[in-house]
Amino acid sequence: MKIKLGCIADDFTGATDLANNLVRSGMRVVQTIGVPTAPLAADVDAVVVALKSRTIPAAEAIAQSLDALKWLQAQGAQHIYFKYCSTFDSTPEGNIGPVTEALMDALDTDFTIATPAFPDNGRNVFKGYLFAGNVLLNESGMQNHPLTPMQDANLVRVMQAQTQRPVGLIDYKTVAQGETAIRERIAALRAEGVGVAVVDATSNEDLHRLGPALKDMPLVTAGSGVAIGLPANFGLTPSLQASQLPAARGLQAVISGSCSLATNAQVAHFKASGRPAWAIAPASLMHGNTHAVVQQVLAWAAPLLQSGPVLVYSTAEPEAVKAVQTQLGVAEAGALVEQALAAVARGLVDQGVQQLVVAGGETSGACVQALGIAQLQIGPQIDPGVPWCHAPSDTGGVHITLKSGNFGTEDFFSKAFTVLA
Ligand code: ADP
Numbered sequence: 176m177k178i179k180l181g182c183i184a185d186d187f188t189g190a191t192d193l194a195n196n197l198v199r200s201g202m203r204v205v206q207t208i209g210v211p212t213a214p215l216a217a218d219v220d221a222v223v224v225a226l227k228s229r230t231i232p233a234a235e236a237i238a239q240s241l242d243a244l245k246w247l248q249a250q251g252a253q254h255i256y257f258k259y260c261s262t263f264d265s266t267p268e269g270n271i272g273p274v275t276e277a278l279m280d281a282l283d284t285d286f287t288i289a290t291p292a293f294p295d296n297g298r299n300v301f302k303g304y305l306f307a308g309n310v311l312l313n314e315s316g317m318q319n320h321p322l323t324p325m326q327d328a329n330l331v332r333v334m335q336a337q338t339q340r341p342v343g344l345i346d347y348k349t350v351a352q353g354e355t356a357i358r359e360r361i362a363a364l365r366a367e368g369v370g371v372a373v374v375d376a377t378s379n380e381d382l383h384r385l386g387p388a389l390k391d392m393p394l395v396t397a398g399s400g401v402a403i404g405l406p407a408n409f410g411l412t413p414s415l416q417a418s419q420l421p422a423a424r425g426l427q428a429v430i431s432g433s434c435s436l437a438t439n440a441q442v443a444h445f446k447a448s449g450r451p452a453w454a455i456a457p458a459s460l461m462h463g464n465t466h467a468v469v470q471q472v473l474a475w476a477a478p479l480l481q482s483g484p485v486l487v488y489s490t491a492e493p494e495a496v497k498a499v500q501t502q503l504g505v506a507e508a509g510a511l512v513e514q515a516l517a518a519v520a521r522g523l524v525d526q527g528v529q530q531l532v533v534a535g536g537e538t539s540g541a542c543v544q545a546l547g548i549a550q551l552q553i554g555p556q557i558d559p560g561v562p563w564c565h566a567p568s569d570t571g572g573v574h575i576t577l578k579s580g581n582f583g584t585e586d587f588f589s590k591a592f593t594v595l596a
Contacts, residue, residue: 177251179409180221183243183278184258185236185270187543188536188579189399190225193258194553195562196402197221198418201411204553206564208543210242215250217552220411222247227540229260230322233269237277244281254393255282256405261291261298261398262307262315263330264323265337272337275371275396279340282393286365288345288385289334292376293400295559299377303331303344330373340370347375350384357388371396379403420554420565423574423595425529427484428476429588432516432538434489434496435580441534442490445588451479452486455519457499460511469515473522480526484592487519490534513538517545524573531575532591539577546573557594558583 180202184190187208194204202220210224224243228236244255257278265271271289279287292300297308307315311328318326327333335342343364349356364372376382386404389395395405406412431442446452453472460468476485489512491499499508520531520542533539551564554574561583563576576591584590 176215176218178215178219178222178247179252180254180256180405181244181247181250181252182221182223182256182258183240183247184223184225185229185274186227186260187225187540188577189258189260190223191553191562191564191577192560193256193399193402194221194223195556195560196399197223197406198553198562199413199556200403200406201413201417202406202409203417206551206553208549208551210239210246211549217550219552220406220409222250222252223258228270228274229264231270233273236270236274240274241277241281244278255395256402257394257396258399259291259396261293261296261400262312262317262325263291263305263333264317264320264325265333266323267336269337271396272334276339278394278396279370284393286361286370286372287392287394287396288372288374288389289330289342289396290374290376290401291330291398292374292382293398294376294378294382295400298398298400300330300373300375301377302346302375303373304328305330334371334373338371341368343367343369343372345372345374347377347381350375350381353384354387357385361388376400418553418555418562420552420563420574421572423530424571426480426527427530427592428480428523428528429484429486429488429532429534430516430520430523430538430542431486431488431490431534432512432541433535433578433580434491434493437581437583438490438534438578439492440585441583441587442486442488444585445486448589450484450486450589452488455487455489455512455515457489457503457508457512460515461503465511465515465518469518469522472519473526476523477526480523480528484589486588487516489516509537513541517541521545529571529573530592530595531573532578532588533575534578534580536579539579543575543577546575548573548575551575555594557591558587563591563595
């Protein structure tokens with residue numbers, strides 16, 4: 176079984192976001208957690224290999240990405256998509272530039288594009304400048320990001336600072352004229368010796384015009400937006416079939432370790448609807464108490480699960496989180512809570528839960544690991560950027576959705592199960 180498109184994503188929830196866009200445009204997609212050690216078993220159009228390489232040293236990010244490339248090529252992929260964040264999270268050391276150039280070398284190609292444009296999510300590129308919502312990237316709060324502060328919205332400059340090859344621009348006027356004009360511009364840039372071109376896009380139409388011009392390109396680098404214009408290059412059109420998962424069965428539960436604004440509202444909404452909920456206080460996990468707390472939660476949940484979804488959460492308002500972090504330390508508090516929630520997820524699945532909603536990026540990573548999940552088949556979208564997934568297993572498998580912090584409507588925790596039914 177040969178795949179059509181091989182994707183390498185620099186983080187976990189970003190991988191799901193890309194997979195979701197590909198599925199909605201007609202591709203059957205599997206997401207793998209890290210580089211698989213065995214050949215792909217599923218019959219799909221695309222695979223997204225999820226790495227955690229956004230902020231690790233550039234040399235390591237390159238090594239992991241090249242590993243992923245090798246595996247994808249072994250599955251038949253002739254086209255490679257390197258996916259990064261739609262806010263272009265990187266530093267002058269990388270990792271977007273170095274990984275892009277390493278992939279270009281490995282694929283023996285002298286040209287690729289770079290654009291984080293994702294208009295549906297408010298990420299627009301105009302004259303090479305990235306807007307997040309209504310403001311420039313460096314006014315969006317991203318200028319203060321703890322790991323990848325983005326202090327320049329001009330992506331040609333940002334990309335040039337981390338790239339050996341000359342960086343150019345395919346601007347909105349060219350994109351507006353469509354495939355032929357874009358191809359001519361690419362040829363002109365190539366003749367000038369430009370190796371990477373930032374591409375303007377401020378609408379889905381722009382992305383659909385860009386797609387056909389990328390048909391023969393061995394490597395595309397982008398956020399998840401460009402994905403909506405690619406499946407058509409392989410003769411695929413949006414279909415319900417692409418997002419089909421095995422029928423849902425088993426008990427239902429929600430695990431929430433995200434403290435984002437949206438998640439706090441979602442927890443409040445679920446509780447207000449009268450569904451059972453258990454709050455885990457981080458301080459109760461201290462002094463090796465995690466196991467005892469997890470057992471208590473599982474005993475509480477067992478009889479309730481029969482009559483509908485239960486929620487187990489550590490989600491708290493910012494002041495409460497700050498207080499706990501002062502008491503335990505930021506990393507220690509995070510690790511304690513992640514460990515406990517992951518153990519609860521494992522225990523609930525052992526009790527027969529086969530439909531699981533997880534809220535929080537890091538929390539998702541911990542839960543997926545505790546459940547031993549290596550591959551996810553991507554299914555229907557619940558809210559923008561958040562699809563249901565299915566992880567196969569000998570015991571029938573688990574339907575799971577991984578919601579990063581600020582995604583999803585207020586009723587997400589109950590709506591998700593309705594979408595699956
Ligand atoms: P998000 O996607 O909203 O950023 P994450 O799961 O990625 O959510 O991050 C939330 C982090 O906060 C996790 O490390 C989690 O363990 C930690 N955490 C969760 N609840 C609490 C709490 N009540 N106090 C302190 N830290 C918490």
